[in-house]
Amino acid sequence: MGLVSVQTLKEIVGAENAKDDKADLYVYGSDSSVHQAMPWVVVRPHTIEEVQNIMRYANPRLIPVIARGAGSGMSGQAVPIKGGIIMDLKKMNKILEINLEDTFVRVEPGVVDDDLNRALKPHNVFYPPAPASSRIATIGGEIANNASGVRSVKYGAVRDSVLGMKVVMANGDLIHLGAKTRVEATGYQIDRLMVGSEGTLGIIVEATLKFVPIPKYRCLGIAKFNKLGDAGNAISEIMSSGIILSMLELMDNIAIKAVNQALDLGLPDVEAILMFEADGMAKEGVDVEVKRMMEICKKHKGFGLELSYDAKERTRIFSGRKKLFPSLSRYKEGYVCTSLADDMAVPYSKMAEMAKMIHEIAKRNNVIMTAYGHCGSGCMHTKILMDPTKEAQWEDAKRAVFEIYNFVRSVGGTTSAEHGIGISKAPAFKREKHESLELMRALKKALDPNNILNPGKLMDAPDDWVTATKLRYTVKLEGK
Amino acid sequence: MKVKYIKDWENELNICIRCAYCFEGCPVFKELGWEIDGARGKLIVVYGLLTGELEPSEYIAEKLFQCTFCRDCVERCSADISVPDIMGAIRADLFDAGYSYDSHKELTKKIENSGNIFGNELKVPVFEGDKAVLLGCRLVERKEDSEKYLTILEKLGVKTKTFNESCCGMPFAVLGDKKGFKTQQDKFIETLPDKNEEFICACTTCVFFIRAKYPDLKAKYIIDEIVERLPDYKGKLKKLNIKVTYHDPCNVARGMDMVDEPRMLLKEIGAELIEMPTNGKQAECCGGGGGLLVSDDKLAEKLAEKRVEQAIKTGAEILTTLCPTCEFNLKNAVEKLGGKIEVKNLLDLLYESMM
Structure with a gap:
């Protein structure tokens, strides 16, 4: 104490x-x-x-x-x-202003993402980053983490929705950053520096966010692939063809099996499923985009293609993806679903290779891993399924994480697309950003000379994530 | 603390990914706001007790008894964790470690002495047909209402048979008294006319609990029986022309997956339903479950008041529900808030429509 x-x-x-x-x-x-x-x-x-x-x-x-x-x-x-x-900060949860004329909203940091969107909905606008945790995630946390979600391919990550903020600095000073305008060219973009800073530079106490119109039309499609590589090629072509899409999601065979095991949804026994979506104000425009995506999927041997504008039908099509997380938790008796190397981003052309590599790495390290994610924004999710009570499994996981990030860096990818660095991903982050770590430390020292704001994170986190803190699980020492 | 019952749940506690999705609808978390008040926080504390990193205390017991077993967390869980079962297990360990309130003991003593939660000798209305009907403590205590509900079944063609029933034991289980539960379980089974025969259960809490804890018994919910038989009676129902809002009891909507049937009944009797913002499986709990009424009656009252305020805002004249405990808790809240809406059991409305 x-x-x-x-x-x-x-x-x-x-x-x-x-x-x-x-x-x-x-x-x-x-x-x-x-x-x-x-x-x-x-x-x-x-x-x-x-x-x-x-x-x-x-x-x-x-x-x-x-x-x-x-x-x-x-x-x-x-x-x-x-x-x-x-x-x-959950009690600082007031929506301070909804300014429809100038299209921004001012909120306290504890406002929950979904609550904000419920307040915006009657005005036919929305705050778009939509991480999967939007039902409970607070705006302050989303900004500190630079969160994103399934539709970030079109609407961007949180950083793309932040116009400005108020921040309390380490010494208690309150500063205003950014502006209420859509554009700003007034020197250092310190508000941008705060986005993704994980509470290490200041406490975000108010945010000014932009919002966008809710699209009138939304169409979701699904395609199945016998070969993961074919799905990867489809992703690459969709993303390089100028299509304006609002979602592109991949599920690999482990993910499909997990959902089928848990929910009996009857998803086909294939190597990959792609789900794609376009949205907009004019149906004709949405039609054009989804049909082009469907054609590209067909060209790359996609089959079982379905398209739907109907909200209920879209929910049905997307239910497998939606239920993936709970399903992975129940994949194998005694195993748990851990978020370790779980949200890397790689270039579109490397998505399929990344997915294959994940399976190979899992196999040689005695863990189960799945590949899924927001391919539209280049984000590949994995979960490491392991027995957390066995000491050797942590060594297995550590090796697997190390190998994954080596591959990510080798293809020009990045350690985290949306979940942030914290402690678990700090070793990989430090290897990736080795040239700028000292600059980061200098910035941290300038803004927080006494190192009191969330110390020991990002560039200052321990090099071994397994021993960095006590693990939340009780690890038994008797081996595998 | 020596833990016995919670050991069986270690794997589930590991499986919980601590995503906090359970914060979203937890009535206790929404009211009190500290993370220990939500299901995730409670499960973390339970894990601490299991591993010995935490020692039990009055404070921990208070927090772990502040759960209404409403299952909202189960509905929203990323990993399908059955939080009420885990709460039941840790409460049993706490009970064995001596963490039991006087109010808990008072309640269970009443049941031991009288066979019901009121501690009085209650007279079950006499119906001597061939289909056994279990009314449950709260309805037995409301003799007139019980007679009405039995009459509904009679009018639908069920020859009902009442019996000198004893409590199903739910209070013992949710308050962690395993031994007391076992004893009461035996008494309950003894009073059933035939444990191999299906019986109708008029109480939502009893039927949900019996299905979970007495797998060999065949308890049929009164609403299922009514819905099955109503098509033959439809033309005889009087339209009530009332504006109502419906409070989904946790055990009905989330526990038994029954959302449409009560709404269909309201339609049949000519009630205009105005929904509260949270309804169906997302309906907010009134605070009456999980033993909260005896563990923290003030909190239970606050939660009920919140629900009643939502009901009043709909502009409905009647707040109807199916669970006698919800009804009790909501009625008290309405009284406290100045009686701006009337609380009525949906079965009362159905009876009025039949008369």
Whole structure:
């Protein structure tokens, strides 16, 4: 336990908004990653001023402060590796302004993505990044992570929707970044620097986001492939042919088998399924795009092609993909679904090769891995299915992760497309960004000289992710 | 803490990917807002107790008893984890470790002494047909209403038979008293006229619980029986011309996957249904389940008030539901909020339509 005065923090946020019971600390020491560490106290500010006062208290005392939204990060971004204060921002959840004339919305960081979209829907507009966790993910967390989702191929990642923000710095100063306009050319784009900074540079306390019209028409298609390579070629051609698409999703045979095992959806026993979608305001335009994608799939030996504009039918077609995550959790008795090397991005032309490589790496390292993802944005998801109670499996997983990222770098890909770096992916991130690590450290030092903002993450995270923190599982030492 | 029952759930606790999707609809999390209040937080605490990283405390017990077993988390779970089963197991370990409230003991004592949750000698209305009907404690206590519900079945052609029933034991199970549950289970089975014969169950909580904990018994939900028989009676129903909103009980919508049938019944009796923003499988819990009424009645009351406020906003004159416990909890909340809406069991409305 560090030298933190819970009493002082209670005076800042109110007694009912600070906790230091061991059970609460244990809960806040975990997220959706494999990591676990104990914070010293959890506080729940409701105002910018409270956030400033917390920082003014923590900074001179060198107490780490870890901002936390839903705690749904998969790489340990919110795990307090050095202890300290968890700043739970979920109660700062007001939508401050919906400006239809100038097409932006101002929100507090704890606003949940889906809640924002529910508020925008009556105006026929939406905030588009849509990560899979949008039902609980907070805007602050999405920005800190630079999240994205299935439709990012058309609408971009969170960084493409952020116009500006208010940030509380390590010393408690409040700064305004960005603008309310669509374009800005006023020197350093520090708001962009904050996007994806994982709470290491400042606490985002307000965001100005742009929104876009809800498309009137949306058409989803599906194609099956006997060869993964054929699906890969289809992806490459779709993405290089100038088609304006809103989604392109791949499921490999492990993913298909997992869904069939769990849900009996009767997906065909093929090597790959592609799901593609176009949307827009004019049906004719959407028709053109989906038909072109269908033709390309056919050309690459795609079969079982279906198209639908109907919302219910689209839900049916997409249900297999939607149910993939729970299905993977039940793939094999005693195995769990871990997010380790889980969201790399590779050039479109390398997607099929990446998927094949994932299977090879899994085989030689005694784990099960699946390949699926948002091919439209070059994002390949994998999950490592393993027995987390066996020590040797962690060594297997470590080797598999290492080999995956070696391949990713060899083809010009990048470590993370949307889940962020945190702790789990830091070793690969450091190898990928080795030339800029010192620059990152210099930036961090300039903005947070006492290194209190989410320390021990990104470039400062340990080199061995397995031993970086206690693992959330109980690992038995008797071997495989 | 010596753990016994939770050991069986270690694999499930590992399978939980801690995605936090369970935050979305958890009534307790929405009300209290700390992560320990949501299902993920509770499961993490349970894991800590299992591994010994956490020791039990009054605070932990308070948090683990603040769950309504509403299954909203199960509905939204990324990994299909049965949170109520895990809560049941850890509560049993907590019970064995001495973490049981006086209010819990008071309730279970009443059942032990009288066979029902009220601790009084209750008279079951006498119907002497051939089809056994289990009313459940809450309905037995409302003798007049019980007679109405039995009359509904009679009018639909069921020759009902009541019996001197004893509690199904659900309170023991959700409060962690395994031994007490076993004893009550035996008493419950003893009172059934024929344990091999199908019986109709009028209480939503009882029927859901019996199906889960008494796999050999054949409990048929009263709504299933009514829906099957109603086509022959349709022309005789009086249109009530009322505006209602319907509260989906957790055990009905999420537990038994029954969303359309109650709405169909409302249509048949000429009730205009105005839905609350959350309904069907996404319906918010009223706070009456999981023993919350005896573990934290203030919280149960707050959750019910929230639900009633949603109902009032619809502009409906009647808030109808099917679960007698929901009905009880919602009625109390309506009274507290100044009686701006009337709470009625859907079976009462159906009875009115038949008369």
